[in-house]
Amino acid sequence: MRFKKSITTSIAAVLLASGATFTQAEDIAFTDVKESDWFYPSVQKLVQFNIINGYEDNSFKPKENINRAQAAAIIARALQLDLTSVTNPGFTDVSENYIHYRAIAKLTELGVFTKGEKFNPNENLTRAQMAKILVVAFNLNAAQLKSFEDVPADDWSYTYIGTLGGLNITTNDGQFNPKDPVGRAHLAAFIERIINLKRSDNTADIWDTWKGWGGEVNPETPAENPNTTPDKTDDKDKEDVVDYVELDDDEIEALIDKLDDAMDAIDEDMDALDKVIEDYKEILGDRKSDEDDYSRGEDKVEDAQDDLEDSISKAQSELNKIPNVKDNKVLDSKSKLEKLVKQAKEKVEDAKNVIVDIEDLKDDLIDYKEDLDKLVKEADAAIDKEDKDDMEDVYDELDELIKEAKEVFSKYEANPIKVIEDEADDFERSLDKAKDILEELSEELGNLEGDYKEDIEEMIDDLEESSRLLEEAVDDKDKEDIAYFQKRLQKLIDEAEDLYDDVDDLKSEKLEDDLEDLEKAIEDAEEVLDDSK
Secondary structure (H helix, E strand, C coil), X not given: CHHHHHHHHHHHHHHHHHCCCCCCCCCCCCCCCCCXXXXXXXXXHHHHCCCCCCCCCCCXXXXXXXEHHHHHHHHHHHHCCCCCCCCCCCCCCCCCCCCCHHHHHHHHHCCCCCCCCCCCCCCECEHHHHHHHHHHHCCCCCCCCCCECCECCCCCCHHHHHHHHHCCCCCCCCCCCCCCECEHHHHHHHHHXXXXXXXXXXXXXXXXXXXXXXXXXXCCCHHHCXXXXXXXHCCCCCCCCCCCCCCCHHHHXXXXXXXXXXXXXXXXHHHXXXXXXXXXXXXXXXXXXXXXXXXXXXXXXXXXXHHHHHHHHHHHHHHHHCCCCCCHHXXXXXXXXXXXXXXXXXXXXXXXXXXCCHHHHHHHHHHHHHHHHHHHHHHHHHHHHCCHHHHHHHHHHHHHHXXXXXXXXXXXXXXXXXXXXXXXXXXXXXXXXXXXXXXHHHHHHHHHHHHHHXXXXXXXXXXXXXXXXXXXXXXXXXXXXXXXHHHHHHHHHHHHHHHHHHHHHHCCHHHHHHHHHHHHXXXXXXXXXXXXX
8 A cells, every 4th residue: 555655645736836738639549440449439538638649650550569668657647646756777778868768767677677677678578577567557466366267376477467367458368468569459368358457446546637537437348338339349359369461472571571681680799799708708818908998809809799799689670660460480489589599698697707807806815825825724723722613613614605706717717818827726726635635624524523422321321320329319319419419410410511512503414313312311311300309
């Protein structure tokens, strides 16, 4: 409820400040939206209230897929968010100059979108993603979730999709198709149904103030909707129905040519990136290379990355433009391009790890070598003193340091750099010594297990013997002996508890049974001691 209030408050402030009211305009005639279309009322309503817009050629393109950035802009308008002041969410692929930056930033600030390295603005919005942003943005709650065959209960989207089903926002039964893209007409229908729901509930919110929106009737219900008739809505208003576009041979060939061009561009840029990375590694491996050589190599790698990312973006844009077609040639080219885009994205991520800050790596090698050498000396001292506590402490510290040191050295091994080869050799020798002493510490601590086992057996014998002598003194009613053996047994119990703690700290699986025996002996001794009092 806190999320909904924050949105409602911010919108109310905007309305009060601007004096804005929302009134319904006349129906807008789109060339590709007929009054008989199941989505006609939803499209008209959202266009009239400036939530979604048409195109300059007077078309609406109802079957065109919505990408993530477009969805952000539409949701922000539906919520009437104030976008004058936003916090940069830090997405690397959404600049402050991007057309939908403010909508993306504000919705991320409100928790509708999740923060991360990238937003992927040009990627198609999937039905699962749509379910999440609608449920979070409009603060939807259903008394009972609706299950779908293709959405398992342990899936991240289960609750969001189930909420839409439970509120009849989605009209699907059986399958929800969570991975399918969302078309413009379908998103319009979802949003209209949600606003109708919000206007009909008992909670006051901004949608209640919209003049001219009309009744709260769900447009999917034929019996209650004057704009549709039963014979046209029984199947047509189901959002899982896909309307395929028929293309002639020339259109198919042109579409395939565009996809092929996109693939060629990515292939070319991937080869170029591989080449500059290979050249850069050769520079790193040449002792004659200087800082200017390193800088030029880095610039070439970064430029090649940028070129590949640009080709990926253009390819993604071409993929988003593909209409719903059944032509196998188009579908085959689409599948190939999607796989290539995925490979290209992975290559870009891998390339980011290629460039090395040589001075930082050199400093890390030197610093970690010094830390390793220091702990090796401490380990030697602990072993010489046979100090269990010191050995355990230095073992844990050295084990952690070796893990960190290996990660540092892996950076050098991935790109051997001649100018810091000496530092790397010194580091590797120190790392090997640290591994050896760690193994020695492990053996010494292992030897302690045998010693502790003997100590436990002796302690149990002493506890049992002292307990027996105390019981005999009690039977004899010898007050002097009772006092003596009580004191003696209490001392042994204290020593046994200390021994138990020491062995328990060792975390030895081999001594678990022995510890249980010792614990039982301590409890028995305490019982004898209590009885004697």
